[in-house]
Amino acid sequence: xxxxxxxxxxxxxxxxxxxxxxxxxxxxxxxxxxxxxxxxxxxxxxxxxxxxxxxxxxxxxxxxxxxxxxxxxxxxxxxxxxxxxxxxxxxxxxxxxxxxxxxxxxxxxxxxxxxxxxxxxxxxxxxxxxxxxxxxxxxxxxxxxxxxxxxxxxxxxxxxxxxxxxxxxxxxxxxxxxxxxxxxxxxxxxxxxxxxxxxxxxxxxxxxxxxxxxxxxxxxxxxxxxxxxxxxxxxxxxxxxxxxxxxxxxxxxxxxxxxxxxxxxxxxxxxxxxxxxxxxxxxx
Amino acid sequence: xxxxxxxxxxxxxxxxxxxxxxxxxxxxxxxxxxxxxxxxxxxxxxxxxxxxxxxxxxxxxxxxxxxxxxxxxxxxxxxxxxxxxxxxxxxxxxxxxxxxxxxxxxxxxxxxxxxxxxxxxxxxxxxxxxxxxxxxxxxxxxxxxxxxxxxxxxxxxxxxxxxxxxxxxxxxxxxxxxxxxxxxxxxxxxxxxxxxxxxxxxxxxxxxxxxxxxxxxxxxxxxxxxxxxxxxxxxxxxxxxxxxxxxxxxxxxxxxxxxxxxxxxxxxxxxxxxxxxxxxxxxx
Numbered sequence: 008x009x010x011x012x013x014x015x016x017x018x019x020x021x022x023x024x025x026x027x028x029x030x031x032x033x034x035x036x037x038x039x040x041x042x043x044x045x046x047x048x049x050x051x052x053x054x055x056x057x058x059x060x061x062x063x064x065x066x067x068x069x070x071x072x073x074x075x076x077x078x079x080x081x082x083x084x085x086x087x088x089x090x091x092x093x094x095x096x097x098x099x100x101x102x103x104x105x106x107x108x109x110x111x112x113x114x115x116x117x118x119x120x121x122x123x124x125x126x127x128x129x130x131x132x133x134x135x136x137x138x139x140x141x142x143x144x145x146x147x148x149x150x151x152x153x154x155x156x157x158x159x160x161x162x163x164x165x166x167x168x169x170x171x172x173x174x175x176x177x178x179x180x181x182x183x184x185x186x187x188x189x190x191x192x193x194x195x196x197x198x199x200x201x202x203x204x205x206x207x208x209x210x211x212x213x214x215x216x217x218x219x220x221x222x223x224x225x226x227x228x229x230x231x232x233x234x235x236x237x238x239x240x241x242x243x244x245x246x247x248x249x250x251x252x253x254x255x256x257x258x259x260x261x262x263x264x265x266x267x268x269x270x271x272x273x274x275x276x277x278x279x280x281x282x283x284x285x286x287x288x289x290x291x
Numbered sequence: 292x293x294x295x296x297x298x299x300x301x302x303x304x305x306x307x308x309x310x311x312x313x314x315x316x317x318x319x320x321x322x323x324x325x326x327x328x329x330x331x332x333x334x335x336x337x338x339x340x341x342x343x344x345x346x347x348x349x350x351x352x353x354x355x356x357x358x359x360x361x362x363x364x365x366x367x368x369x370x371x372x373x374x375x376x377x378x379x380x381x382x383x384x385x386x387x388x389x390x391x392x393x394x395x396x397x398x399x400x401x402x403x404x405x406x407x408x409x410x411x412x413x414x415x416x417x418x419x420x421x422x423x424x425x426x427x428x429x430x431x432x433x434x435x436x437x438x439x440x441x442x443x444x445x446x447x448x449x450x451x452x453x454x455x456x457x458x459x460x461x462x463x464x465x466x467x468x469x470x471x472x473x474x475x476x477x478x479x480x481x482x483x484x485x486x487x488x489x490x491x492x493x494x495x496x497x498x499x500x501x502x503x504x505x506x507x508x509x510x511x512x513x514x515x516x517x518x519x520x521x522x523x524x525x526x527x528x529x530x531x532x533x534x535x536x537x538x539x540x541x542x543x544x545x546x547x548x549x550x551x552x553x554x555x556x557x558x559x560x561x562x563x564x565x566x567x568x569x570x571x572x573x574x575x
Contacts (some may be wrong), residue, residue: 010416015371021343028339042326042335045494051326057573059305061345087299088575193480210329212336224408290370291340 008011015291018110020069021063021068022285027058027094029285030278033215037223037247038231038263038270042212045180046269053090060084061098068105073123074173075132078102082136092140093094096275100197101282103190115193121192125173130166133173134159143271145183145233154179157198158260185229185272189279196222200280211281214289219277220256223247228270235268243268265283299575303392304346304353306569307385309343311378313569314562315501316537319540321507321531322515322547322554326496330553337374344368345382351352352389358409359416366420376411376424380470380559382516384481385566387474392570399477399562402552406474414450417457418443427555429467429517438463469513469556473563484564489573494567498573503561504540507531512554519552527552 017025031054034042040051050132064081081098107117138159147155153165154176166176180187189197200218207214224247227240243263250256263269301309315338315542324335348365352358365382391401393456422443436450438460445449450460464471473481484502491498508531511524527547547553 015340016343017344017371021346026338028343029336032336032339050494050496052313052316052494052575055316056309058297059309059312060299061303062305087301198356210334210336212334291336 015285017152017285018069019105019282020065022108023065023068023105023282024062026101026282026285027097028055029211029215029281030097030274031055031058033277033281034101034212034214035216035253035260036274036277037242037250037256037260038268039274041216041260044260044264046264049090049093049125053088054093056088057085057090059095060087061094063254064098065101065105068102069109071106071109073129073132074102074106074121075129077106078129078169079132079136079139083139086139092142094278095136095140095142096272099186099273100189100194100279104194104279104282105199113283113286115195115198117228119193122174122177127166127170127172129173130171130176131163132167133176134162143230143233145229148179151179165268166222183229184231186275187228189276194279196225196276197244197279197283200277201283201287204280204284205287211284211289211291214257214284215251215277215281216253218280219273220247220250222273222276222280223270229272231268231270231272239268243270298424300570301569302353303389303397303566303570304349305548306392306568307349307352307389308342308346310385310562310566310569311345312339312383312498313495313565313575314381314558315342316337316496317503317561317565319500319536319544320503320541320558320561321535321544322552323503323529323558325500325544326545328548329371330478330548333374333377337372338377340372341369341374341377344371345378348382349385353393355390356391357413357416358386358390358405359413361390363416363423365425370423372534376426377422378562379424379426380556381562383470384473384563385480386557388478388481388563388566397483397570398481403477406458406461411454412454412508413457414455414460415444416446417460418446418450427514427517432463464521467513467516469510470559473560478563479558479561480509481567484561485567485571488564488568489571495568495573495575498568499561499565500537500540502564503557504531504534506557506560506564507554513556515552515554515556523552527554 030043061081061084063084064077068077085094098193103118103121106121137156177187177190181191204214204218231240316326345365345368347368348361352361369378387402387405390405391397421440461471461474465475488498488502515524
C-alpha cells in the first residue's frame with residue numbers, strides 16, 4: 008500500500024507521542040481511561056504526563072538507539088507521574104514502529120526486521136523497564152520462572168545464559184500475550200486497525216474509539232485475561248460485538264468501568280494503529 | 292517564595308508542553324475547549340497536536356535560543372493541524388517563562404529580565420509568527436497602523452525604523468491586551484494563579500478549572516473584548532463571579548459555548564500559571 012505522506016512534518020517520535028495522546032483521548036473506549044472517564048486510581052492527566060515523559064525515549068528510537076535503550080528510557084520517563092503504569096504496553100509496540108518508520112520502512116516487513124534484529128541486551132533493558140512501574144502480567148510458563156518479568160534486572164543472568172534476544176522473549180510470550188503476538192506476527196492487528204482508522208471519517212478520537220471496539224471483538228484482551236480470566240475476556244468480546252453505535256459504546260464503557268474490566272492491551276494496539284495512521288497522513 | 296523542586300525530572304520545555312495539555316484538559320473552562328467540549332471549528336485533538344508541535348520551539352527556549360526564534364518555531368509547529376490558532380497566546384507567555392526557568396530564576400523578576408532583554412529581531416520574529424496562523428486581534432492604535440501585527444513580516448521595516456524590541460511592542464499593547472500586560476507587569480496574574488493552583492487540592496485539571504474561573508472574574512478577557520466588545524466582556528466577568536461550584540461552572544460552560552463566547556486570553560494565563568505550578572512541584 009503506498010503510504011500518503013503526512014503533511015504535518017512531524018517526525019516519527021512526535022507522531023508516537025501524539026498517538027499516546029490521541030489514544031487516551033479516544034472516547035468512548037470501554038473500560039479504559041478516556042476523555043470523559045477516569046479509573047479510580049488512574050487519571051486522564053497522568054496519561055498526558057506519561058506521554059510527555061515518554062518523548063525522550065521515543066526520540067532515541069527515532070535517532071537509531073537500540074530498541075531496549077529507547078524502550079527503557081521511554082518507560083522511565085512515562086513513570087514520572089503518580090498513576091503508575093499508564094502506557095507501558097503502548098511503548099512496547101511504538102518503539103519498534105518508530106524505528107521502522109525512521110528507517111523508512113513502516114510496514115509489516117520493516118517492523119519485523121526491527122523486531123528480529125533485537126539483541127540479548129535489548130531483552131535485558133526490557134526487563135529493567137519493569138523496575139520503573141508495576142505492570143500487571145500473568146505467571147510465566149512452568150519451565151521459565153527464571154524469566155518472570157517481575158524479576159526485572161534479576162533475570163539478566165538467565166537471559167544471558169539462555170542467549171535470549173528481546174524477539175525470543177516475545178516468542179516465548181506470544182501464545183498468551185497479544186502485544187507479544189504483534190511483535191512476532193508483523194504487527195498485523197496494528198496495521199489492520201490503522202487501515203480502518205484511515206478509511207473512517209470524522210475526528211481522529213472518534214475513529215480511535217470505533218477501531219478500539221472493533222479490536223475488542225476480535226480476541227480476548229490479555230489484561231482482562233490476566234485480571235479476570237479467559238471466561239470474562241470472552242464475554243467482553245461478545246459484549247463489544249453487540250455495540251452498534253456511539254450510545255451503546257458509551258453504555259458499555261459505563262458498565263466496564265463499574266465492573267472493573269479494563270481491556271488495556273486492546274488500548275495498546277489501537278495506540279500502535281493510531282501511530283501508523285498518523286504516519287500515513289490521517290488529518291487532524 | 293521558596294520553590295519546591297518538581298520530582299518529575301522534566302525540564303522546563305517538557306513542563307511547558309505538559310502545561311499546554313493540562314490547560315486544554317482543565318474542565319470545565321467556560322467558553323473554551325475542554326475535556327468534554329469542542330468548539331465548532333476547534334477540536335480537543337487539535338490542541339493535542341498543537342502541544343506536541345510546539346515542543347521543538349519550547350526546547351529551543353530551554354536551550355537558550357532567543358525569545359523570538361523559540362516563539363516563532365513553536366507557533367510554526369503548533370499550526371500543523373487543521374484547527375488554526377490553538378495556543379498562540381499560551382506560547383507567548385510560556386516562552387519567556389521557560390527561558391527564565393532554564394536560567395534558574397522563575398520569578399517575576401527573572402521573567403521580567405528575560406522580557407526586557409528582548410531585541411528588535413525578537414519583535415520581527417514575533418510578527419512573523421502571525422503568518423503561520425490567523426490570530427484574532429483588535430485594531431492597533433491610530434498612530435501605529437504600520438505596526439499592525441496582521442502585517443506579519445511586512446511590519447519589519449517599521450519595527451526597525453522605530454527601533455522597537457519585543458518588550459516595546461508589548462508595552463504598546465499593554466493597555467488593551469492582557470497577555471502583553473503579563474509581559475510588562477512581571478507576569479503577576481500568572482504567578483498569582485500558580486499559587487492558587489499549588490494551594491488547591493485534587494487533580495490538576497480540576498485546579499486549572501477553578502483557577503480559570505477565578506481569573507475570569509478579575510478582568511475583561513481580551514479575546515472576548517476583541518470579538519464581542521467591552522460590555523459583553525464585563526458581563527462575562529459578572530457571570531463568572533456568580534459561579535460557586537462545579538455544577539454552576541458546567542452550566543456556564545454550556546451557555547458560553549452556545550453564545551460563542553470564548554475567553555481565550557484567560558485560558559492563556561491559566562496555561563502560564565499551570566507551567567509555573569508544574570515547575571514548583573504540583574503533583575500529578
